[in-house]
Amino acid sequence: MNSIQEQMRARARELLTEGTVQMVIGWEKGTFWYLSPPTFVTAPEDCDRLVWDEFCTNNLAKYLLDYKHTEDKIAIFVKGCDARGIVRLLQDNQIDRERVYLIGIKCPGVKDGRQAAALGEEKRKEVPLAEKCRFCTHPEPVVYDELLVPDGGEALREAAAAAEGRFAEVEKVEAMNPDERYAFWTAAYDRCLRCYACRNICPACNCRECIFDRSQSGWCGKQMNRSENMFFAITRAMHVAGRCIECGECERVCPEGIPIMTLNKKIIKDLNELFGEYEAGVDLEALPPLGQYKLDDPDEFH
Amino acid sequence: MLKIAKDKLPELLKAWAINAAVFVPQEKGGTRVFQPWDGQPSLTLDGGNTLEPPKDLFFPRTETMYRYEVQGKEAGVTEIPTFDGKMVLVGVRSCDARSFLIMDDVFLTKGYVDEFYRRRRENTRVVALACTQNAPTCFCTSFGIDPGRAEGVDVQMWPVADGYLLEPITAAGRELLDQAGELLTATDTAPPPAAVPGLVVDVTGVTEKLQGMFEHPYWTAVSRKCLGCGACTYLCPTCHCFDIQGENRGNSGYKFRCWDSCMFSEYTRMAGGHNPRPSKKERLRNRFLHKLQYFPERYGKFACVGCGRCLDRCPVNVDITRVIREVKEVAL
Ligand code: SF4
Ligand code: SF4
Ligand code: SF4
Ligand code: SF4
Ligand code: SF4
Numbered sequence: 363m364n365s366i367q368e369q370m371r372a373r374a375r376e377l378l379t380e381g382t383v384q385m386v387i388g389w390e391k392g393t394f395w396y397l398s399p400p401t402f403v404t405a406p407e408d409c410d411r412l413v414w415d416e417f418c419t420n421n422l423a424k425y426l427l428d429y430k431h432t433e434d435k436i437a438i439f440v441k442g443c444d445a446r447g448i449v450r451l452l453q454d455n456q457i458d459r460e461r462v463y464l465i466g467i468k469c470p471g472v473k474d475g476r477q478a479a480a481l482g483e484e485k486r487k488e489v490p491l492a493e494k495c496r497f498c499t500h501p502e503p504v505v506y507d508e509l510l511v512p513d514g515g516e517a518l519r520e521a522a523a524a525a526e527g528r529f530a531e532v533e534k535v536e537a538m539n540p541d542e543r544y545a546f547w548t549a550a551y552d553r554c555l556r557c558y559a560c561r562n563i564c565p566a567c568n569c570r571e572c573i574f575d576r577s578q579s580g581w582c583g584k585q586m587n588r589s590e591n592m593f594f595a596i597t598r599a600m601h602v603a604g605r606c607i608e609c610g611e612c613e614r615v616c617p618e619g620i621p622i623m624t625l626n627k628k629i630i631k632d633l634n635e636l637f638g639e640y641e642a643g644v645d646l647e648a649l650p651p652l653g654q655y656k657l658d659d660p661d662e663f664h
Numbered sequence: 665m666l667k668i669a670k671d672k673l674p675e676l677l678k679a680w681a682i683n684a685a686v687f688v689p690q691e692k693g694g695t696r697v698f699q700p701w702d703g704q705p706s707l708t709l710d711g712g713n714t715l716e717p718p719k720d721l722f723f724p725r726t727e728t729m730y731r732y733e734v735q736g737k738e739a740g741v742t743e744i745p746t747f748d749g750k751m752v753l754v755g756v757r758s759c760d761a762r763s764f765l766i767m768d769d770v771f772l773t774k775g776y777v778d779e780f781y782r783r784r785r786e787n788t789r790v791v792a793l794a795c796t797q798n799a800p801t802c803f804c805t806s807f808g809i810d811p812g813r814a815e816g817v818d819v820q821m822w823p824v825a826d827g828y829l830l831e832p833i834t835a836a837g838r839e840l841l842d843q844a845g846e847l848l849t850a851t852d853t854a855p856p857p858a859a860v861p862g863l864v865v866d867v868t869g870v871t872e873k874l875q876g877m878f879e880h881p882y883w884t885a886v887s888r889k890c891l892g893c894g895a896c897t898y899l900c901p902t903c904h905c906f907d908i909q910g911e912n913r914g915n916s917g918y919k920f921r922c923w924d925s926c927m928f929s930e931y932t933r934m935a936g937g938h939n940p941r942p943s944k945k946e947r948l949r950n951r952f953l954h955k956l957q958y959f960p961e962r963y964g965k966f967a968c969v970g971c972g973r974c975l976d977r978c979p980v981n982v983d984i985t986r987v988i989r990e991v992k993e994v995a996l
Contacts, residue, residue, distance in 0.1 A: 392981040393863075394800055399981035402888040420980060428888070479800065553693060555725075557925070559893035559979050575930045577909065584909055584922050586725040615979035617715065617895045619694045 366467060367414040369510045370439065373465060375409040377437050383463050384434040387425055389418040395486070396478035400425065414439075416473040419492055421609045423447025423565045426457045435461050441469035443494070443609035445503035446643030447565030450607050453646060453653075456568050466506030471495040493623075494610025497528040504644050529631050531624045551591040553618040556584075560612035560622055566602040566642070573597065599625045604633055604652040607643035666841060667851040669827040674705050677754065679843045684750035684789070687721060689714045698753065709755045710823055712799055713971065717760055717901030718753055719767060722784045726922040729780070729908070733916040746779055751788040752840070755821075759804040759971040761792050761814035763901035769963045770904050780921075789836050792817040793828075798859035801972030803985055806865045809969060812858025822855040829855055865985040866992075867956075867966065873991055874957040878949075882994050886987060887948040889980045894925035896974035896982065897951065902967045905931070926950050952987055 374386040390401035390411045398417040402425075403409055421444050429436055440448060448464060451457045471491045478489040495501075503509070535543060558574060561567045574594060577584040582593050599622075606626045613622040633640060637651040668676060677686050681701065688707060690699040695715040696708075731742040756764075764785070771781035792814035795802075804811055813820055818837030822829040830848065832838040841848060877883075897903040907924040911917050924931055927948070932941045941947050959967035968984060975983050 393975065393983045393986065397981045400889045402885075425888075549693060553695070555894065555898045555923075557894035557898050558928075559891060559895045562891040562893045563979055575928065577907075577930065583911060584907060584924075585911070585920055586922055611979075615891075615893075615895075617899060617977040 366510050367412070370412050370414055371409045374403060374412055374437065375406045377463065378403070378406045378409070382435065383437040385436045387422050387436060387438040388412045389414070389420065394479065395483050396475045414467070417475055417478070419472045419475060419614070421447050421563065421565060421611045423451060424563060426451060426462060427568060430457065435463060437463040437465060439465050439467055440503045440506060441467050442498060442501040442503055443607065445505050446500060446607040447609060449505055449643040449646050450565045450605060451568060454568055464503070464506045466503035466509040468509070469501040471498065471501065492614065494614055500644060529627055531621065532628045532631055535624060535628070548588055548592070550620045551595050552588055554591045554595065554620060555618060556586050556591065556594060557617065559615045559617065561598060563611045563615050564602065565607065565609065566605040595625065599629060602626065603629045604640070604650040605642050606630065665851050665853060666830045666848040667827055667853065668830060668844070668848055672847045673707060673828065676844050676847050677701050678703065680752045680840060684752045686752045686754060688754045709793060713757050716899060717763060717971065717973065718756060719763065719901050721751060721753065721788070722767065722781055723904060726920055727780060729919045729921055731916065731918045735915065746783045747787070748783060749787065751784070752791060753788060754791045755793045756790050756814065756817065757793060757795055758809050758811050758814040759969040760901050761790060761817050762809050762969045764790065765816050766902045766965065766967055767904055789840055790817040791819040791821060791840070794820065794822040794855065795859040796823060796856050798861045799972060799976070800863065801976045802859070802861040802970065803863040803865060803972060804970035805861055806867055807966055807968065807970050810858060811861070812855065824853060824856060829853060863985060865988050867988060870988050870991055871957050871960045874953060876996055877991065880994065882990065883945050883949040887945040890944050890948050890982055891979060892927050892944040892947060893979070894927050895977050895979065897925040897927055898923060899973040899977055901969060901971055926954070952984070956988065
């Protein structure tokens with residue numbers, strides 16, 4: 363059987379042996395059965411570390427920034443959302459297309475690791491789709507140099523993703539009155555640790571100097587309190603406005619379970635209503651709505 | 665041995681709440697954290713350890729240290745009244761109980777006493793709860809911690825079918841139980857067997873090995889996947905780094921201290937821009953060396969209690985038990 367995982371290992375080995383690339387970024391098995399974290403392979407004999415299973419959740423695109431100033435060419439496996447992350451970085455001139463080799467995977471959707479841990483390995487089949495995959499509209503990579511297809515035919519999604527419900531959480535918050543909304547967001551962000559995991563995993567967060575790493579500037583205080591936490595939340599949401607690819611990684615990695623995607627999706631919804639439908643990281647040529655200027659700009663922002 | 669029925673526990677907490685703020689693990693937005701107990705009758709003491717460690721109660725995320733005001737050529741400083749309330753923490757697990765002893769070393773020994781920490785710590789009674797079950801990420805026993813009996817606490821509790829067994833450990837603990845009156849009954853029930861965490865790592869020799877590994881290429885390899893976020897340090901019961909900054913408005917302002925993390929670039933950035941820990945390689949290395957080498961060298965104990973919080977919440981599964989194993993294996 364020529365599974366995706368076997369092809370993955372074989373192709374990685376070939377590319378490293380030929381010297382086409384100096385590093386392959388993929389996933390490996392982690393501490394527990396429900397974890398398949400990122401891994402970085404530089405030697406052909408280590409390629410058997412690579413795995414492909416339902417817990418290959420991490421979006422790998424962001425790691426390319428770590429190698430921005432090296433000469434190496436890097437091969438990276440891309441699911442649908444990883445590929446959109448790549449487009450995001452290309453559009454922002456963060457990476458050089460010539461220096462990355464993209465191996466696409468048609469993604470059947472990944473599973474929720476946290477719920478997997480709670481269910482136990484006997485119930486592996488019952489683990490639900492990860493939240494971030496529920497509304498994914500591009501499980502096939504939008505950009506790649508080669509595409510892995512399993513021998514048994516095309517990978518099928520176990521649960522069809524639908525755009526329906528994509529904004530359900532946003533609508534719930536929109537339906538609240540201002541006091542309820544204030545209570546909702548302050549309760550969420552009062553818990554925020556300002557650990558910045560959400561920022562650090564995000565392919566749209568690629569500023570060389572982040573405002574939150576400059577506490578002396580006086581823009582955002584380092585106090586973990588309500589006003590600074592809210593300022594952090596809103597600032598980060600606005601900084602990824604129009605550029606967020608909805609990979610859901612920020613919300614997934616938040617140790618405090620803060621509904622970050624509800625904030626991101628509110629902005630996406632508003633942008634769609636104001637400037638027309640736009641999906642970030644899908645089309646390299648389509649400029650983000652807030653990254654271009656048009657004479658007929660609606661010139662208003664809610 | 666004393667025993668309390670499950671449905672009587674709120675009454676005991678109520679008795680303690682007369683003189684102190686009582687903190688118990690509670691659900692908050694889908695996560696479990698120590699929260700002030702406000703008298704609700706249903707308690708969820710038995711739901712595993714809390715997401716956040718209880719360190720926040722002695723060493724708050726953010727704490728104002730003093731206020732100042734400048735008028736013409738005069739400057740005045742107003743002290744912030746130090747905490748003098750009393751606290752009772754109920755349901756502290758053995759791993760976190762050990763972490764208090766580690767924090768005590770940092771804030772109370774070697775010739776400097778941190779008043780902010782001392783006041784809270786001295787005014788707090790700790791009621792530990794034994795673990796009869798563990799999460800897959802728990803590895804406390806690797807550090808010689810007994811999940812069935814905590815160190816340095818005032819009262820030890822064990823869960824039993826219809827209630828809890830209680831044993832006073834210190835005089836203060838005895839006083840707490842004296843307040844219980846009729847609620848407690850004497851029993852000869854034996855404590856239930858402690859949890860047996862399946863995750864085990866042999867830590868012997870790791871400090872000595874690390875002493876010769878500062879420049880080892882292992883740190884490059886292990887740090888590649890790290891995101892350089894603060895999740896591991898902020899959720900760690902023994903991480904205690906802080907920053908001191910000021911908030912100034914016109915002629916007055918205040919100084920505060922807040923948690924900081926060695927995983928951030930700003931942590932070691934100096935005036936002028938030089939950064940002696942320029943990349944995540946140096947930062948991740950620091951985190952592990954601090955826990956496994958520097959702390960043992962200075963205080964004779966590891967600064968990890970095996971609570972597994974970092975392992976549980978790290979977005980990319982940086983696993984300290986794996987690091988310890990790999991460190992012991994790499995060739996020097
Ligand atoms: S903001 Fe969140 S969902 Fe959007 S690109 Fe960043 S990590 Fe992905
Ligand atoms: S990941 Fe969550 S807790 Fe951490 S900074 Fe982001 S919102 Fe706050
Ligand atoms: S080890 Fe994990 S939690 Fe810690 S900084 Fe790195 S990615 Fe974040
Ligand atoms: S390093 Fe990890 S396992 Fe050890 S005490 Fe800190 S959070 Fe717990
Ligand atoms: S690490 Fe040990 S003491 Fe801590 S919660 Fe787990 S079993 Fe209990």
